[in-house]
Amino acid sequence: MEMRNLGASGLRISALAYGNWITHGSQVEEDAALACVRQALDEGITTFDTADVYANTAAETVLGKALASERRAGLEIFTKVFWPTGPGKHNDHGLSRKHIMESIDGSLRRLGTDYVDLYQAHRYDHETPLEETMVAFADVVRAGKALYIGVSEWRAEEIRAAAELARELRVPLVSNQPQYSMLWRVIEAEVVPTSRELGIGQIVWSPIAQGVLTGKYLPGQPPPAGSRATDEKGGANDISRWLRDDVLERVQQLRPIAEEAGLTLAQLAVAWVLQNDNVSAAIIGASRPEQVTENVKAAGVRLDAETLAAIDKVLDGVVTTDPALTKSPRRSEVLG
Numbered sequence: 001m002e003m004r005n006l007g008a009s010g011l012r013i014s015a016l017a018y019g020n021w022i023t024h025g026s027q028v029e030e031d032a033a034l035a036c037v038r039q040a041l042d043e044g045i046t047t048f049d050t051a052d053v054y055a056n057t058a059a060e061t062v063l064g065k066a067l068a069s070e071r072r073a074g075l076e077i078f079t080k081v082f083w084p085t086g087p088g089k090h091n092d093h094g095l096s097r098k099h100i101m102e103s104i105d106g107s108l109r110r111l112g113t114d115y116v117d118l119y120q121a122h123r124y125d126h127e128t129p130l131e132e133t134m135v136a137f138a139d140v141v142r143a144g145k146a147l148y149i150g151v152s153e154w155r156a157e158e159i160r161a162a163a164e165l166a167r168e169l170r171v172p173l174v175s176n177q178p179q180y181s182m183l184w185r186v187i188e189a190e191v192v193p194t195s196r197e198l199g200i201g202q203i204v205w206s207p208i209a210q211g212v213l214t215g216k217y218l219p220g221q222p223p224p225a226g227s228r229a230t231d232e233k234g235g236a237n238d239i240s241r242w243l244r245d246d247v248l249e250r251v252q253q254l255r256p257i258a259e260e261a262g263l264t265l266a267q268l269a270v271a272w273v274l275q276n277d278n279v280s281a282a283i284i285g286a287s288r289p290e291q292v293t294e295n296v297k298a299a300g301v302r303l304d305a306e307t308l309a310a311i312d313k314v315l316d317g318v319v320t321t322d323p324a325l326t327k328s329p330r331r332s333e334v335l336g
Contacts, residue, residue, distance in 0.1 A: 001014050001015065001016065001043065001044030001045060001299055001300075002014070002299045003015065004280050004281065005201070005280065006118070006174050006175055006201050006280045007174040007175055007195070007199050007201030007280060008174070008199025009148060009174040009201075011076065011148060013046070013047040014044065014045045014046045014076075014299075015274055015282065015300070016045055016270070016282055016283075016295065016299050017047035017048065017049050017076075017203060017284070018036070018037065018040040018047070018049070018292070019049040019205065019283035019285050020049075020050050020054060020059045020062065020063055021051070021054055021205070021285060033062050033066065034066045035289050036291075036292055037066035038066070039286075039289035039290075039292040039293060040286075040292050043293060044296070046074060046075055046076055047075075047076040047078070048067065048075065048076070049177075049203065050063050050078070050111075051079055051080035051120075051122055052080065052081060052083075052085050052106060053080070053083035056086070057085050057106070060110035061110045063111060064110055064112035067111075068112055076117040077113060077116050077117055077118075078116060078120060078203070079107045079111065079116050079118075080119070080122040080152060080177075081095070081103040081104065081107070081119070081120070081121065081122060082094065082123045082125065082152075083334065084334060085106075093334050094125045094127060095124075095132075096132065096136075097132055097133075097135070097136040100133070100136040100137065101140070104119060104140050114144070115145050115146060116145070116146050116147070117147050118146065118147070118148045118150050118174070118175060119137065119140055119145075119150070120149070120151060120152050121133065121137070121149075121150070121152065121162075122152050123153055123329065124151070124154050124155070124158045124328035126330055126331070127330070127331045130161055130162060131165060134162060137171065138166075138169040138170075138171040142171075148172045148173075148175070149171060149174070150174055150176060150177065150200075150203070151173070151177070152178070153176075153178055153326055153327075154326070154328070155191070156191050156193075156194040156195075156323070159176060159194055159195060159200060160194055160198065163200065173200065174199070174200060174201065175201050175203050175280065176191065176195055176200055176201075177204070177283075178204060178326065179204070180202065180204035180205075180207065180273055181206055181208065181213060181269060181273060182209070182254075182269055182272050182311060182319070183209045183212070183242060183315065183319055185319055185321050186320060186323050186325045187202065187326070190323045191323065191326065192278045195278055196277075201278060201279070202278050202280060203282075204281070204282050204283065205283045206283075207270045207272075207273040207282045207283070208266050208269045208270065209239075209242050210242070211239060212243070212247070212248070212251060213265055213266065213268075213269035214269075215251055215265040217242075217243060217248055217251075219245040219248040219249045220245060223243070246317075246318055250315050253314045254268065254311065254314055254315075257310050257311060260307070261301075261303065261307055263298070263301065266294060266298075267294065267298040267301070268298075268303075270282055270284065270295055271301040272303065272311065274301070275302075
């Protein structure tokens, strides 16, 4: 397993992180979830990403159980705060001091650990002063409950403002966690250049576009039975944007490029995001251990310029690049 620094920090993490967004506590049974974590560990993955909102806190509990017998110092455990959990009352979401302080304690309890390596703001909070949020995160770090702080799906100007406060508070803001794939490149124009300048690394999610870049969804045909596109609990709404024939046809045209590189389509997709020098890690998920094994083969792969150009040529016209698509909800949207 390739190891990389998280941004400009000294924290080393595995280039592939294991995430449990829509699997643990919801999509797959606990035994299967535990088997996937075990396989990730066996494959050399040391970095594990979760969030309090995943399966309404159940995902953190499952991950804590799965990692309970491991040497804590040999792991990097990441979690997040922002979205409503529990009953979803007026202070059960956002980045207020109250919600952050209560949420970190709940996350640590469920994960069965005294600290997380990275505590992330899951979205930007338009209703809470940024200074209040950053002071609360700084206090979490100084209390020893988190070693580093990060953000997720923040715009370039939001990241810059947070980084300035982090410097003043002398706390390590080291990462952003955005969606990024061959098909979804909205971070490239603004977020990545800003992050490079500030020493912030990307921990990207959905590198295979929620399964579309595996090639299993075929143009003109219904989604395979049991796939994510047919599972309302497993992200069917999120994947629907990609299930257009023009996109699916282009994905099939990537197959010979992957074969020429000695990779599956999924491995090509994961390897592609790892070519970006601002990407510290790509998050993979799995419902079966063999999926972990397949994706791990993308770590350490170097795609040459000719291969990267061929990918761009095939996907020209179906790639999403608008940086304005990175946005966080208002409180009224969070509460519905």
